[in-house]
Amino acid sequence: MEEEARKETLFRTKIDREGESYDEFLDSLRMEIQNQTNSHLKKMLEGAHPADIATLFRELETEESLYLFRLLPSEEQSYTLIKMEDEDLQKFLEELSIEEISRTIEFNETDETTYLLSYLTPEKRDQVLSRLNKTDSFEIRSQLGFRESSAGRLMSKDFATAKLGDNVRKGIINLRKKAKEIEDIYQIYITDEDGVLKGFIPLKTLFLTPINTKIVKITNYSVYSFHYDTDQEEVANSFKKYDLVSAAVVDDLGRIIGRITLDDVLEIVEEEASEDILRMAGVSEDERLATPILQSVKRRIIWLNVNLFTAFISSTVVAYFEDTIARIVVLATLMPIVAGLGGNAGTQSVTVVTRNIATGDLTFSNWWDAVHKEVIIGCINGLVLGTITGTMIYFVKGNMVLGFVVGSAMLVNMLVASLIGSLVPILLKAVRIDPAIASSIFVTASTDVCGFFFFLGLATLLAEYLV
Amino acid sequence: MEEEARKETLFRTKIDREGESYDEFLDSLRMEIQNQTNSHLKKMLEGAHPADIATLFRELETEESLYLFRLLPSEEQSYTLIKMEDEDLQKFLEELSIEEISRTIEFNETDETTYLLSYLTPEKRDQVLSRLNKTDSFEIRSQLGFRESSAGRLMSKDFATAKLGDNVRKGIINLRKKAKEIEDIYQIYITDEDGVLKGFIPLKTLFLTPINTKIVKITNYSVYSFHYDTDQEEVANSFKKYDLVSAAVVDDLGRIIGRITLDDVLEIVEEEASEDILRMAGVSEDERLATPILQSVKRRIIWLNVNLFTAFISSTVVAYFEDTIARIVVLATLMPIVAGLGGNAGTQSVTVVTRNIATGDLTFSNWWDAVHKEVIIGCINGLVLGTITGTMIYFVKGNMVLGFVVGSAMLVNMLVASLIGSLVPILLKAVRIDPAIASSIFVTASTDVCGFFFFLGLATLLAEYLV
Numbered sequence A, B: 001m002e003e004e005a006r007k008e009t010l011f012r013t014k015i016d017r018e019g020e021s022y023d024e025f026l027d028s029l030r031m032e033i034q035n036q037t038n039s040h041l042k043k044m045l046e047g048a049h050p051a052d053i054a055t056l057f058r059e060l061e062t063e064e065s066l067y068l069f070r071l072l073p074s075e076e077q078s079y080t081l082i083k084m085e086d087e088d089l090q091k092f093l094e095e096l097s098i099e100e101i102s103r104t105i106e107f108n109e110t111d112e113t114t115y116l117l118s119y120l121t122p123e124k125r126d127q128v129l130s131r132l133n134k135t136d137s138f139e140i141r142s143q144l145g146f147r148e149s150s151a152g153r154l155m156s157k158d159f160a161t162a163k164l165g166d167n168v169r170k171g172i173i174n175l176r177k178k179a180k181e182i183e184d185i186y187q188i189y190i191t192d193e194d195g196v197l198k199g200f201i202p203l204k205t206l207f208l209t210p211i212n213t214k215i216v217k218i219t220n221y222s223v224y225s226f227h228y229d230t231d232q233e234e235v236a237n238s239f240k241k242y243d244l245v246s247a248a249v250v251d252d253l254g255r256i257i258g259r260i261t262l263d264d265v266l267e268i269v270e271e272e273a274s275e276d277i278l279r280m281a282g283v284s285e286d287e288r289l290a291t292p293i294l295q296s297v298k299r300r301i302i303w304l305n306v307n308l309f310t311a312f313i314s315s316t317v318v319a320y321f322e323d324t325i326a327r328i329v330v331l332a333t334l335m336p337i338v339a340g341l342g343g344n345a346g347t348q349s350v351t352v353v354t355r356n357i358a359t360g361d362l363t364f365s366n367w368w369d370a371v372h373k374e375v376i377i378g379c380i381n382g383l384v385l386g387t388i389t390g391t392m393i394y395f396v397k398g399n400m401v402l403g404f405v406v407g408s409a410m411l412v413n414m415l416v417a418s419l420i421g422s423l424v425p426i427l428l429k430a431v432r433i434d435p436a437i438a439s440s441i442f443v444t445a446s447t448d449v450c451g452f453f454f455f456l457g458l459a460t461l462l463a464e465y466l467v
Helices: A002-014 A020-033 A040-043 A050-057 A064-069 A074-083 A087-095 A096-107 A110-117 A122-133 A136-143 A168-179 A205-208 A232-242 A262-280 A291-318 A320-325 A330-358 A367-397 A398-432 A441-460 B002-014 B020-034 B038-044 B050-057 B062-070 B074-083 B086-095 B098-105 B111-115 B122-131 B133-144 B170-177 B203-208 B232-242 B262-280 B293-320 B322-327 B330-358 B367-397 B399-432 B437-463
Strands: A161-163 A185-193 A197-202 A225-227 A246-250 A257-259 B161-163 B187-190 B198-204 B226-227 B246-250 B256-261
Touching: A020 A040, A020 A064, A020 B367, A050 A064, A050 A074, A050 B232, A064 A087, A064 A096, A064 A225, A074 A087, A074 A096, A074 A110, A096 A110, A096 A122, A110 A122, A110 A136, A122 A136, A136 A161, A161 A168, A168 A185, A168 A205, A168 B203, A185 A205, A185 A257, A197 A205, A197 A246, A197 A320, A205 B170, A205 B203, A225 A232, A232 A246, A232 A262, A232 B050, A232 B262, A262 A330, A262 B232, A262 B262, A262 B330, A291 A320, A291 A398, A291 A441, A291 B330, A291 B367, A320 A330, A320 A441, A320 B293, A320 B330, A330 A367, A330 A398, A330 A441, A330 B203, A330 B262, A330 B293, A330 B322, A330 B330, A330 B437, A367 A398, A367 B293, A398 A441, A441 B330, B020 B062, B050 B062, B050 B074, B050 B293, B062 B086, B074 B086, B074 B098, B098 B111, B098 B122, B098 B161, B111 B122, B111 B133, B122 B133, B161 B170, B170 B203, B187 B203, B198 B203, B198 B246, B226 B232, B232 B262, B256 B262, B262 B330, B262 B437, B293 B322, B293 B437, B322 B330, B322 B437, B330 B367, B330 B399, B367 B399
Parallel strands: A161 A185, A225 A246, B161 B187, B226 B246
Antiparallel strands: A185 A197, A246 A257, B187 B198, B246 B256
């Protein structure tokens, strides 16, 4: 086994993208695939961790990847599928036969199988399920019935339990039975006679307690559980808040039906954060470096078209004041300052508020605090920056009224920016739309429109002092 | 103990911000603090999880929080400090005496103590350290010596080991010794005679193997370890990639000096993602809902001032073409379309590239692929949107040359946006600046300048056809 570990390290240096021999390794891999020299290929992949193989697949064509994939032992195949990027996985599952998929998923835990099957077409899924043994098939079908992104989908059905009336010996026996299936056991869950979750015992405690001790005596009743329909973001926030390592999932009667572990949650935290960042800019939340260009273009261009529409609106506002601009051309040079700063201030507000919603700090009970705070910040920023800008323009252009017009337009626009920047994500959340969705496009659109309107409107009113 | 669990649930409903009685609970808490009726207060806090208390503190004044804090048992105090927001913690540690701090941190693991002490002034830290027993003090001092955000800072020094030559019995004895100190044990680490890390044994395996078995026979050599100076982002990426639950930290000779667990990593993943989102918008990465307004203003206004400076540059570009605008006022109304769409396309590029850098997908070996991809996307988007916009303007304004000017300026600007949007984060990363830092401000600044320049420049060249 020490040999195994050495091979793993060796393989990792070969596929280190920063390393010198990386391109070389990739080239010879491609050549051996073309020559179909399976023995060489198997040797080249020796010691490869499934996660590394999945990474490697991102660099290869689908056919090349599939060729390599079919050389792997079934157990490694299943884990490699789990570690693949969404798009690669999709392509793979289309290409793999029902037999190949069924053989592979035998080695997965139920949550992983459910995850993989959710990528199949309903017909293919049914065919795969009918090949599994009845218990597995039933369990996976019932798990597929839970809402996407809910605790029920996330949980694994592999966990060990004992009853309050049992003793430690019975608990250890139960655990031994499960031990082979369950990758990481941290605790066993304790239920009453009806399976209703009552508490848990950490593995450590179970093993360090004399085996005739009654379970009820060492049970920790502060057990964390989630209803199967709980949203995964809420699950993740509880894990973070209470430093959980695993938690139970229960049905409507409080009976334990699964468990969620910290590693499932890690993925959610990463996913939700990435989603937020990407969506705010109007990029697909699935966009990765490996995403095909046309797919990237498709989603991005939707939002740019929305942006084109909003840009036409602000353009119309400016057009409305064409006469004023014709008389006082300097206004055209100052327009971008008012609109641009409003846009950036609004983006700051929208970012902070969206982030606070995602982390659970901002709820429907304290939304007013957040808006209130943003508006005050907008007011202070507007006063400071409006004064600086107004003064500078007075000195440069020698016209105090012009300075006043720019400065006060900036103040008003920053107030609007902070108000809209904080309200938009809260309103989106209220109507159950992801608050991050392209919100910056909407906010810059409103600051453009308002900025131009206040600035050019005020300038028109005071036009006689500006020429 | 079942009673305890019931109290905990009860307390949690009381402090549920969505709940009806929340404000009531808060009001009566404030009143009891004023009346200093400690017995009532202790009853009110019964069953409160430290994380919930820390949340509660965000709603109270520092004096009120401190009053409640001093009513807690020392063990709960220490955990509450850990769960507090940075700013609350800072204020608390300023107010607490050396004695209080020393008494509290006795209950923490070394990584937690190190974390807390890093918030103290050097003098206060020394005073606290001198009150600890010599071993603890030495360990914490050495850990404080590691680079911030490195694996060494992150690790806990509480872990169990056994030697390759031992048998399982010895391993279990070692574990028992440590079991009280260590909250979550998942595995014991196996070393050679010199303490050099060789492998690990999962807790499950250790307990399910006959006690006379040699450790060497059941050791798993595929152990993950990090050098103490490894950056925490790299640690987090490995945990995610290889689904780790814990990993060892080693010194220069490969000897194990600590362990990092998944829950430490969860915090980093959350933190780094939040940092990226907030920094991209030019907001402090520490900004929370509870951050005092003036502190929020301070950091945000710095970036808005940078933005003001860049806005003046684009304003100067526009001013350069004042004569053209005076002759053809419609240009002023179309300017925002060219600049705005470039800005948003650039923000999309910068977001995707920054995210890919953070997740480790983009490295110095494949940066060119990323830039290349963004530029192609920029080209396609520019062609599509430029054509749409140009055609629309031709129909609305009846001037084909005007449509051509707008369309081609948009194409050029989108190319520039994608090039700068992808290069800026990569260059920042190369000079070791966080690529997320206010990058959208720089990108929109360049798209403004380029957009105005190309659009108005081309319009000036073709002015005779535009009037």
